Amino acid sequence: MLSPLDLSLVNGPIPAAATVAAAVALTYLAIRKNRTWWTRVLPIVVSACAVVVLGLSYVVDHVWKPWPEPLPVILTVWVGAALTALALAAVRLGTGRWYGRVFGVLLALGVTTSAMVATNAHFSQYPTMRAVLDVFRNDRVDLNEAAPSPSRVVDVPAGKKLADVWTKPDDMPDKGTVSESTIPGDFPARPAWIYLPPAYHTMPRPKLPVIVLLAGQPGNPRDWFDGGRITDNMDAYAAQHEGLAPIVVVADQLGTPTANPLCLDSALGKSETYLARDLPKWIKQRLTVDERREAWTIAGFSQGATCSVQLAVRAPDVYGNFVALAPQREPTLSTRHETVKAAFGGDEAAFVRVNPMDILARQTFPRTAGIIVAGRDDATYRKADAEVFEACRKAGMDVLWKELPYGHDWNMAREGLFGSLPWLAGRTGLA
Template structure:
């Protein structure tokens, strides 16, 4: 059963087989020995699907703009294919007997599945059936079963990397674990609706344990805390790092940073909610009270992709004492609801000055960050966000922040996002005091 649930839905035989089956089903739906089918039904279905797809693009990317980043044209193309399959399947129901109607329905479903498989292959959001059905990861354990605090932890030697003075006990588990827990918005009252996910590395599961640094990972919009578990495969990434470093890796906390799948609070305190206070106050406070970790924020870092990348940069610039280290993956050059005017109006009641006081580019032009450092990463095929990331990179360089530029494979998808963090992990570990810089 695990082999079925964990089969790769992004690469390999499964998405290819589904695509081939969908194309065959579409060809079956197209074939009818009926002149009226070709002269009337087909043109109507084709025109209706084309118009619907165009209107969907117009509403989502031009008028409504519910997401901070545009939906790729290839995704709309596959949506059009799905609509076409549905339209043909519906047309098959007319003047057909029941066996033929059933074939039409099944063929339409296969076309929709093929379109969905290719959209998922573009983003890499659901790597397996387990992820698609929101089933618990194979390495997830109940939060209540964890021994979060043991005896006196092993102290860090001043001036030395944690790895240099660490000898793992023979009883240390080979892999880390994933768990989920609610982090309450005690101060911010930000409307959190979903549990946070945690990754605890092998070294955390020892007694006594070393005081490990903390990495806060932020998701995109639309999205949620589990996205780093699914698309980012964060546990596999961190387990691989831990295996090469005597079980040491950061404790990773993935909070609900938007309040809902489609929420966009701009990662700041405004009329849209106090998400900044939640992420820089409530979340760090809960971590220090609940987990046995290094409480020194100089060893902490924040990272994210897309909306979460923009958010990581914002938090690092607004609260450098909390997050002196950041990784901005495929972020924007400013927080947005689709346009500067709409953002200022809805979040700040039209007060442009209030917006500039929290906007990263403006902060970089007016404030110094002597202790901060970061990575700006983007997929080299990301035509929308690559120029924005270059804008951010140049602004950080002018400011004097120690910043590294990375271009990875991929576009605005998990191929680029996962690579952005993975390629930065050794640098992060050095900044966090895990290994020598």
Template structure:
């Protein structure tokens, strides 16, 4: 094996699943054992003191995380804070004992506490998905691709097969159909909105890559905040989920365009046209115009859907209610009951200079109180342990149902995390396929 191949394999090793989790657990246990052995002499009181001291430190860390991500819910499940507490306790124990320990014991205690801290950091990372692979630790993020292609290498306009509805009723899979779709980045300019979007990520299913080409429906998807479109392909597992759907349906699946509705990692324009930027016009006008001009897809609004998780989920119901003629189907995973920068008054002040009427004119909850939307169909999904967003999803569902929308609501195990919205997409692919006319 050549050196570059070995380095490539190491770079792609997962830090979130399988052997990595086993290794981190073993390392943590070994580190704890070594730390206790090095500080065993009259260690009863120091152990209790270190354990107690770690509680307020962990509380401070929890508060800092909450403040940094507000108005998002706590991004770290309780198990993550247990790991943080454990690491702080072991480090504190080592510090308490280093003053009276010999050189050998001091070195062992220091190394052991470092190992436990690193293992705890690895466990927290696995829950957050910040660094999915070894390579990502040094900046080599895994590309969000099934088959690495440049957009320019995707076959251009081809003869098309305009199938009926449902499409699978008369679609015949061509002999030379790829087994999986491709993913690539594309620039979608804000021609009308002027919105400074980052590159979108485009998934093209096998039936799009054939000749003749199926005229497929479209899903416009949005990630969370802070975040980037690639998050749908890492923590959300979008490519593998849609590939699996396509494999069950002779290569048929929606074309998925994951767009940037933020402008930067930490921006929060709230999917509105406001003082914070014209994010709504970008997603509802610029993006569809680019798709229809650049891709061979269905132009029938009945075959278009919008969806997202967290911030993207909030965006999906906002845009569906404000642009029902463009996005009559929506998937709101773990969203809020209104766009928010943390509190209502502050949000209205930042977006519309305190004008409550202007905010209410685009806020979905307010619109649902005054109008009926029988043409809209969608789903609200919440995490069973997401105590902040779950009640908001329930309120949105109740408001949508009262306004005549054809909607469903359910909860999945988990909190406000990738495992939950990834599972939601996997569960909803069959429903989305039926809704967009792919299957009966």
């Protein structure tokens, strides 16, 4: 039987019930028999909350501008609903019996919880309650314990692939491990999260392919383990392939959750050098990996997908493959003018030299392969994804187009990445 912890928080009865419950709670909080309530208190509270929410949206979208897209309308609506509920409950604290006041506070907290459920359903960050509870579980393993230096490695003869010579040892563990590690470089990156599949924990150890994976902005490396379910899905893939799966290094290309150094070397930081040189160097020194460029993949979601296209054309000697899950047309902070001003002091030519769409227009990449995945209902990036795909195709890349029935959310990212694994396995020698 399906555990209650595995019921969907994205589709089905739970999000619907949360919305209905919020509507009922708000209605109760808004209704009172007092005439002054209807003519003065309620209009003032609702108007004040609306002004606060609209003002907050304006500041975020037009003053602070931590990311190039405006706040989603659904997020603004739910913030307004939660704020209104809390304000109405606060006003009610001054009158009525104690249990009525307590009930009002509980209803306001219920609306706030419903807002969180609805927001999660929009972004699909936590698909189930089990995924939510995983946030409070620490099952990470120290990297020195998880990845000691191997005494022997699997020998793969010339002309063969790892899958041709691999035999699963009897003592191989059923699950992979997850570790955190700070990777040094000139960029102030937060610790990377590293998934090592079951086959890595065997002797002789196979030299495995690598996926360098990037989350979106705002975000952090952990997002791919919470929203992307890396551990569950990679373990499932490994179970079907004799323990073999890629090593996944989820790196930080941002520095802070809301920063955006554009995965370039600019006034905003040396993010490109970190991803193209420092990070691969550390991985090859610290982990047992297949060092062929064909075995290396750069992948990401949203802003991380934009970065994956950038690295595919800016560091083709390192990354032979890329998986771009809903990329932007080009690295951006808002408009091109604002981006060029912030990153290059207004030097348009400097931006053109490193902008992937401009590079794709003047260079060819016949040895690079990739997949571009778009959400069919992604009104913000669906058109840009198609433009990037066409530019890659014209530049001679072996590029595939995939469209999934989602918006710009983690449903698309999860399915897009793991749906690409069979193709990657063929490219990298796992199958």
